[in-house]
Amino acid sequence: MRVSEQDGTYPRPILQRERWHSLDGVWEFGYDDADEGEGAEWFAEGVTGAFDREITVPFPPESPASGIGETAPHAVVWYRRRIPHDVLAVGDGRRALVHFGAVDHRAKVWLDGRLVAEHVGGQTPFTADVTHALRPGADEHLLVVRAEDRPADLAQPRGKQDWQDRPHEVWYERTTGIWQTVWAETVSAQHVADLAWIPDPARGVLAEVTLARVPDAPVSVEIVLSHDGEVLAESTSTVHTPRSRIDLVVPALRNGIDREQLLWSPERPTLLDARVTVRDTGTRAVLDTVDSYVGLRSAGVGRGAFLLNGRPYYVRSVLNQGYRPDTLIANAGTAELRREVELIKAMGFNAVRIHQKAEDPRFLYWADRLGLLVWGETGAAYEFGAEAVELLTREWLEMVRRDRSHPSIVTWVPLNESWGASDIPHDPAQRHYSLALANLTRALDPTRPVMSNEGWEHTDSDILGVHDYSSDPAELTRRYGDAAAFDRLLTGPGPQGRVLSVGAGQRQRYADGTAPLMITEFGGLSVRADDDAFTYTRTGSEAQYAALLGDLFGALHASPVVAGFCYTQFMDTAQETNGLLYADGSPKLPLETIRRIVTGAQPGPDEKPEHPSAS
Numbered sequence: 001m002r003v004s005e006q007d008g009t010y011p012r013p014i015l016q017r018e019r020w021h022s023l024d025g026v027w028e029f030g031y032d033d034a035d036e037g038e039g040a041e042w043f044a045e046g047v048t049g050a051f052d053r054e055i056t057v058p059f060p061p062e063s064p065a066s067g068i069g070e071t072a073p074h075a076v077v078w079y080r081r082r083i084p085h086d087v088l089a090v091g092d093g094r095r096a097l098v099h100f101g102a103v104d105h106r107a108k109v110w111l112d113g114r115l116v117a118e119h120v121g122g123q124t125p126f127t128a129d130v131t132h133a134l135r136p137g138a139d140e141h142l143l144v145v146r147a148e149d150r151p152a153d154l155a156q157p158r159g160k161q162d163w164q165d166r167p168h169e170v171w172y173e174r175t176t177g178i179w180q181t182v183w184a185e186t187v188s189a190q191h192v193a194d195l196a197w198i199p200d201p202a203r204g205v206l207a208e209v210t211l212a213r214v215p216d217a218p219v220s221v222e223i224v225l226s227h228d229g230e231v232l233a234e235s236t237s238t239v240h241t242p243r244s245r246i247d248l249v250v251p252a253l254r255n256g257i258d259r260e261q262l263l264w265s266p267e268r269p270t271l272l273d274a275r276v277t278v279r280d281t282g283t284r285a286v287l288d289t290v291d292s293y294v295g296l297r298s299a300g301v302g303r304g305a306f307l308l309n310g311r312p313y314y315v316r317s318v319l320n321q322g323y324r325p326d327t328l329i330a331n332a333g334t335a336e337l338r339r340e341v342e343l344i345k346a347m348g349f350n351a352v353r354i355h356q357k358a359e360d361p362r363f364l365y366w367a368d369r370l371g372l373l374v375w376g377e378t379g380a381a382y383e384f385g386a387e388a389v390e391l392l393t394r395e396w397l398e399m400v401r402r403d404r405s406h407p408s409i410v411t412w413v414p415l416n417e418s419w420g421a422s423d424i425p426h427d428p429a430q431r432h433y434s435l436a437l438a439n440l441t442r443a444l445d446p447t448r449p450v451m452s453n454e455g456w457e458h459t460d461s462d463i464l465g466v467h468d469y470s471s472d473p474a475e476l477t478r479r480y481g482d483a484a485a486f487d488r489l490l491t492g493p494g495p496q497g498r499v500l501s502v503g504a505g506q507r508q509r510y511a512d513g514t515a516p517l518m519i520t521e522f523g524g525l526s527v528r529a530d531d532d533a534f535t536y537t538r539t540g541s542e543a544q545y546a547a548l549l550g551d552l553f554g555a556l557h558a559s560p561v562v563a564g565f566c567y568t569q570f571m572d573t574a575q576e577t578n579g580l581l582y583a584d585g586s587p588k589l590p591l592e593t594i595r596r597i598v599t600g601a602q603p604g605p606d607e608k609p610e611h612p613s614a615s
Helices: 256-262 334-346 361-370 386-403 428-444 473-480 483-490 504-511 542-557 591-599
Strands: 025-031 053-057 076-084 095-100 106-111 114-120 126-129 140-148 182-187 192-200 204-211 219-227 230-239 243-249 272-280 286-294 299-302 305-308 315-320 351-354 373-377 409-413 464-468 517-523 525-527 537-539 562-568
Touching: 053 076, 095 106, 095 114, 106 126, 114 126, 114 386, 192 272, 192 286, 204 219, 204 230, 204 272, 219 243, 230 243, 305 562, 315 334, 315 373, 315 517, 334 361, 334 591, 351 562, 361 373, 361 386, 373 386, 386 428, 464 504, 473 483, 473 517, 473 542, 517 542, 525 542, 537 542, 542 562, 542 591
Parallel strands: 315 351, 315 562, 351 373, 373 409, 464 517, 517 562, 525 537
Antiparallel strands: 025 053, 025 076, 076 140, 095 126, 095 182, 106 114, 106 140, 192 204, 204 243, 219 230, 219 272, 272 286, 299 305
């Protein structure tokens, strides 16, 4: 299926099969505050009383959309539903798989009373091969999930989920259990288990194909790249191992005109269709076919700028918390995710920073397709120690592997504002942690800039991100109005009272232009905020709000040293009222006004700003 024909509902956009079954919807549900369910075998057939509620998956039980809306802490929850046999029907050596987009935080899964999967990490996907557990001759099968999420465990990566009983300041309602799509498919025993694309705009793309198991005999892997129905590159490789790297050269990239048309950018989000077919080399029978897509682009830094496809590119970004009033950390589906991307672009931004969470891959699909740069970030832990380091590192590397093929993602952010590493300047262990996360990310994906710690206390960041919530435009001009002014700031405490750079290496990277300066959080303005709301700066009227917003953006636009910015924030979220939109999605100013402020453009009689579609 061509990428232009996809509707964005498939839960795993980079690796799609034609047939799949969503398992979202109404499940049985129960709290297990005594943590007795596993010992009492709640996963077995015939259990009564334990599942005394119904919940709508994939919405967390704390959310109104779940049908429960219970925000009190519950550390252990259980889910149960029955699946018709034809959904998981196997035969001819096929396998039945159940996929989980995300379950917070520790999950165990049973099918027909047998344990089929365990997973740790509340933001990353996992798959249960349930074939061996299917009860022979059954008309339906029993799927049971146990989720454990200890609210007070500060070593557990939680992002903006509050560890206190009630949300406070910039932290929101917690999430327990399933919060992304659950879905099933049946596949050949030998199938594509993972697929990654590494683009090289100068020549083509490198495909990394991972098969489900070691081939009993060599198999053939065929890859076809096309655009608008025209084949650009194809390859057939005989594979003897489960992992293979296949180089696809795109001859059209040698033509300068064709190359520009094929490169991906927010202004021209060109995507190439990709199909991967696995065949038996003897019989030529098709074992598996998956559809995917590729965005040819490069992301880097140099000459004091962010570089997109080798050219300086000014980043106009907005912070998106990814929490919604009805669904909290989850979302209402692909239409809502598309609408968010469209609104961000309509307001004049070309980038978004997904803050303190791994967003649904379908959001990344719409960013890929509609053209929006994304900074990928993880939810933080809130204490430093061996357990926290292990949990976050494992989960972060899984996130990078999940999302590394999305062309929209152009920067990785494993740490933010020293959360979970609060003493980087003075504790060598925490400095090593920051450096290790950055370098592990580069080892797994050397094609994108990486932040060692976003906002301040950088140890080895490819972009010098600075958080500055000054409400005085003149102060922003004094700090960033010329290189000498910022040099003085760089050697002392930063705008938030924390040093910007730890060690001489980061300062040298900025000085020689290999780590450009960006103001990666600023603004935080509210209009007539309630006294109990959290905001950085209150304004008393829309006119005052518009004037100050324009002046703050104007000060950064005028700076000769700032290579980009990220405004806080996209939408009001819970008690945090810093959004350009209210919590219901309506703009605080006309979209055309916001767009002119964000882009620095002067209004003109023929101006025709982008508008989000009604879909």
